[in-house]
Amino acid sequence: xxxxxxxxxxxxxxxxxxxxxxxxxxxxxxxxxxxxxxxxxxxxxxxxxxxxxxxxxxxxxxxxxxxxxxxxxxxxxxxxxxxxxxxxxxxxxxxxxx
Amino acid sequence: xxxxxxxxxxxxxxxxxxxxxxxxxxxxxxxxxxxxxxxxxxxxxxxxxxxxxxxxxxxxxxxxxxxxxxxxxxxxxxxxxxxxxxxxxx
Numbered sequence: 001x002x003x004x005x006x007x008x009x010x011x012x013x014x015x016x017x018x019x020x021x022x023x024x025x026x027x028x029x030x031x032x033x034x035x036x037x038x039x040x041x042x043x044x045x046x047x048x049x050x051x052x053x054x055x056x057x058x059x060x061x062x063x064x065x066x067x068x069x070x071x072x073x074x075x076x077x078x079x080x081x082x083x084x085x086x087x088x089x090x091x092x093x094x095x096x097x098x
Numbered sequence: 099x100x101x102x103x104x105x106x107x108x109x110x111x112x113x114x115x116x117x118x119x120x121x122x123x124x125x126x127x128x129x130x131x132x133x134x135x136x137x138x139x140x141x142x143x144x145x146x147x148x149x150x151x152x153x154x155x156x157x158x159x160x161x162x163x164x165x166x167x168x169x170x171x172x173x174x175x176x177x178x179x180x181x182x183x184x185x186x187x188x
Contacts, residue, residue: 001140001175032124032138047112056140058174062159066114066172080113087106087124
Protein backbone atom coordinates (compact mmCIF):
# COMPACT_ATOMS: atom_id res chain seq x y z
CA UNK A 1 0.00 0.00 0.00
CA UNK A 2 1.10 3.55 -0.70
CA UNK A 3 0.38 7.06 0.46
CA UNK A 4 -1.60 9.64 -1.51
CA UNK A 5 -3.52 12.86 -1.06
CA UNK A 6 -7.03 13.27 -2.41
CA UNK A 7 -7.14 16.24 -4.78
CA UNK A 8 -10.58 15.98 -6.35
CA UNK A 9 -13.49 13.91 -7.54
CA UNK A 10 -14.34 12.19 -10.82
CA UNK A 11 -17.94 11.87 -11.98
CA UNK A 12 -18.89 9.40 -14.71
CA UNK A 13 -22.51 9.06 -15.70
CA UNK A 14 -21.66 6.23 -18.07
CA UNK A 15 -19.48 3.66 -16.40
CA UNK A 16 -19.16 -0.09 -16.09
CA UNK A 17 -22.02 -1.48 -13.94
CA UNK A 18 -19.50 -2.91 -11.46
CA UNK A 19 -18.59 0.63 -10.38
CA UNK A 20 -22.20 1.49 -9.53
CA UNK A 21 -22.56 3.17 -6.16
CA UNK A 22 -18.87 3.79 -5.68
CA UNK A 23 -17.23 7.16 -5.65
CA UNK A 24 -14.19 7.83 -7.79
CA UNK A 25 -11.58 10.19 -6.43
CA UNK A 26 -8.64 11.88 -8.04
CA UNK A 27 -5.54 11.55 -5.93
CA UNK A 28 -1.90 12.41 -6.05
CA UNK A 29 0.51 9.68 -4.91
CA UNK A 30 2.92 10.96 -2.25
CA UNK A 31 5.87 9.71 -0.26
CA UNK A 32 5.51 8.95 3.44
CA UNK A 33 6.10 12.64 4.26
CA UNK A 34 3.28 13.81 1.97
CA UNK A 35 5.45 15.10 -0.88
CA UNK A 36 3.79 14.48 -4.29
CA UNK A 37 5.31 11.65 -6.34
CA UNK A 38 4.30 11.06 -9.95
CA UNK A 39 1.09 11.57 -11.85
CA UNK A 40 -2.40 11.82 -10.32
CA UNK A 41 -4.50 8.66 -10.54
CA UNK A 42 -8.18 7.87 -10.19
CA UNK A 43 -9.14 5.44 -7.44
CA UNK A 44 -12.33 3.89 -6.10
CA UNK A 45 -13.02 5.37 -2.67
CA UNK A 46 -13.92 2.77 -0.02
CA UNK A 47 -13.47 4.89 3.10
CA UNK A 48 -15.47 8.08 2.34
CA UNK A 49 -12.34 10.16 1.95
CA UNK A 50 -12.56 13.87 1.15
CA UNK A 51 -10.40 16.19 -0.93
CA UNK A 52 -7.32 17.28 1.01
CA UNK A 53 -7.15 14.15 3.14
CA UNK A 54 -4.10 11.92 3.35
CA UNK A 55 -5.01 8.36 2.48
CA UNK A 56 -3.42 5.08 1.52
CA UNK A 57 -4.34 2.95 -1.44
CA UNK A 58 -3.73 -0.41 -3.02
CA UNK A 59 -3.04 -1.06 -6.70
CA UNK A 60 -3.56 -3.96 -9.06
CA UNK A 61 -5.81 -6.97 -8.59
CA UNK A 62 -6.04 -6.27 -4.86
CA UNK A 63 -7.82 -2.99 -5.61
CA UNK A 64 -10.65 -4.91 -7.28
CA UNK A 65 -10.68 -7.38 -4.38
CA UNK A 66 -11.19 -4.49 -1.98
CA UNK A 67 -14.70 -3.83 -3.34
CA UNK A 68 -17.58 -5.85 -1.88
CA UNK A 69 -17.94 -7.63 -5.23
CA UNK A 70 -14.46 -8.41 -6.54
CA UNK A 71 -15.74 -8.78 -10.11
CA UNK A 72 -14.86 -5.25 -11.24
CA UNK A 73 -12.12 -3.53 -13.23
CA UNK A 74 -10.67 -1.23 -10.55
CA UNK A 75 -6.88 -0.90 -10.57
CA UNK A 76 -6.59 1.44 -7.60
CA UNK A 77 -8.65 1.68 -4.41
CA UNK A 78 -8.40 3.93 -1.38
CA UNK A 79 -8.44 1.63 1.66
CA UNK A 80 -7.57 3.88 4.60
CA UNK A 81 -7.41 7.42 5.92
CA UNK A 82 -4.10 8.35 7.53
CA UNK A 83 -4.49 9.67 11.07
CA UNK A 84 -0.77 9.70 11.60
CA UNK A 85 2.35 8.34 9.90
CA UNK A 86 5.02 7.98 12.57
CA UNK A 87 8.32 7.76 10.80
CA UNK A 88 11.80 7.68 12.28
CA UNK A 89 14.17 9.88 10.24
CA UNK A 90 16.63 7.78 8.25
CA UNK A 91 19.81 7.20 10.21
CA UNK A 92 18.25 7.99 13.60
CA UNK A 93 17.95 5.25 16.22
CA UNK A 94 14.42 3.82 16.50
CA UNK A 95 12.19 5.82 18.83
CA UNK A 96 11.92 4.34 22.32
CA UNK A 97 8.66 2.50 22.88
CA UNK A 98 7.64 2.85 19.24
CA UNK B 99 10.39 -10.15 -2.39
CA UNK B 100 12.38 -7.18 -1.25
CA UNK B 101 14.51 -6.37 1.75
CA UNK B 102 13.67 -3.19 3.62
CA UNK B 103 13.97 -1.49 6.94
CA UNK B 104 11.01 -0.73 9.18
CA UNK B 105 11.00 3.05 9.62
CA UNK B 106 7.69 3.63 11.32
CA UNK B 107 4.02 2.83 11.45
CA UNK B 108 0.72 4.17 10.21
CA UNK B 109 -2.21 4.92 12.49
CA UNK B 110 -5.55 4.76 10.69
CA UNK B 111 -8.91 4.61 12.44
CA UNK B 112 -10.89 4.44 9.21
CA UNK B 113 -9.64 1.60 7.04
CA UNK B 114 -10.78 -1.37 5.00
CA UNK B 115 -12.26 -4.08 7.22
CA UNK B 116 -9.62 -6.58 6.07
CA UNK B 117 -7.04 -4.33 7.75
CA UNK B 118 -8.83 -4.31 11.11
CA UNK B 119 -6.47 -5.36 13.89
CA UNK B 120 -3.45 -5.50 11.59
CA UNK B 121 -0.24 -3.67 12.37
CA UNK B 122 0.66 -1.40 9.43
CA UNK B 123 4.37 -0.68 9.21
CA UNK B 124 6.32 1.70 7.00
CA UNK B 125 9.07 -0.09 5.11
CA UNK B 126 11.93 1.63 3.30
CA UNK B 127 13.49 -0.66 0.66
CA UNK B 128 17.27 -0.86 1.02
CA UNK B 129 20.21 -2.07 -1.08
CA UNK B 130 22.63 -4.75 0.16
CA UNK B 131 25.03 -1.99 1.25
CA UNK B 132 22.33 -0.45 3.40
CA UNK B 133 21.32 2.51 1.25
CA UNK B 134 17.73 3.63 0.72
CA UNK B 135 16.17 2.81 -2.63
CA UNK B 136 12.68 3.53 -3.90
CA UNK B 137 9.76 4.78 -1.91
CA UNK B 138 8.48 3.85 1.51
CA UNK B 139 5.48 1.54 1.36
CA UNK B 140 2.91 0.38 3.90
CA UNK B 141 3.01 -3.33 4.75
CA UNK B 142 0.95 -5.60 6.98
CA UNK B 143 3.17 -7.19 9.62
CA UNK B 144 2.95 -10.96 10.10
CA UNK B 145 6.15 -11.62 12.05
CA UNK B 146 6.07 -9.14 14.97
CA UNK B 147 8.61 -6.87 13.32
CA UNK B 148 9.45 -3.57 14.96
CA UNK B 149 11.06 -0.21 14.23
CA UNK B 150 14.60 -0.54 12.90
CA UNK B 151 14.24 -4.20 11.91
CA UNK B 152 15.52 -5.36 8.53
CA UNK B 153 12.64 -7.28 6.98
CA UNK B 154 11.62 -9.36 3.98
CA UNK B 155 8.59 -7.96 2.18
CA UNK B 156 6.33 -9.76 -0.30
CA UNK B 157 4.21 -7.58 -2.59
CA UNK B 158 1.74 -10.02 -4.14
CA UNK B 159 -1.84 -10.87 -3.30
CA UNK B 160 -1.53 -14.65 -3.08
CA UNK B 161 1.53 -14.36 -0.85
CA UNK B 162 -0.39 -12.09 1.49
CA UNK B 163 -3.43 -14.36 1.55
CA UNK B 164 -1.32 -17.39 2.43
CA UNK B 165 0.61 -15.64 5.18
CA UNK B 166 -2.54 -14.17 6.72
CA UNK B 167 -4.34 -17.52 6.37
CA UNK B 168 -7.35 -16.15 4.55
CA UNK B 169 -8.86 -16.06 1.09
CA UNK B 170 -7.29 -13.77 -1.42
CA UNK B 171 -8.42 -10.22 -0.69
CA UNK B 172 -7.18 -6.66 -0.78
CA UNK B 173 -3.95 -7.10 1.18
CA UNK B 174 -0.95 -7.24 -1.08
CA UNK B 175 2.14 -6.01 0.78
CA UNK B 176 3.10 -8.13 3.76
CA UNK B 177 6.20 -8.54 5.94
CA UNK B 178 7.14 -12.22 5.83
CA UNK B 179 10.46 -12.37 7.67
CA UNK B 180 13.01 -10.58 9.81
CA UNK B 181 16.38 -10.62 8.03
CA UNK B 182 19.38 -11.63 10.13
CA UNK B 183 21.96 -11.46 7.38
CA UNK B 184 22.02 -10.79 3.67
CA UNK B 185 24.37 -9.94 0.79
CA UNK B 186 27.03 -11.68 -1.28
CA UNK B 187 30.49 -12.87 -0.25
CA UNK B 188 32.48 -9.96 1.19
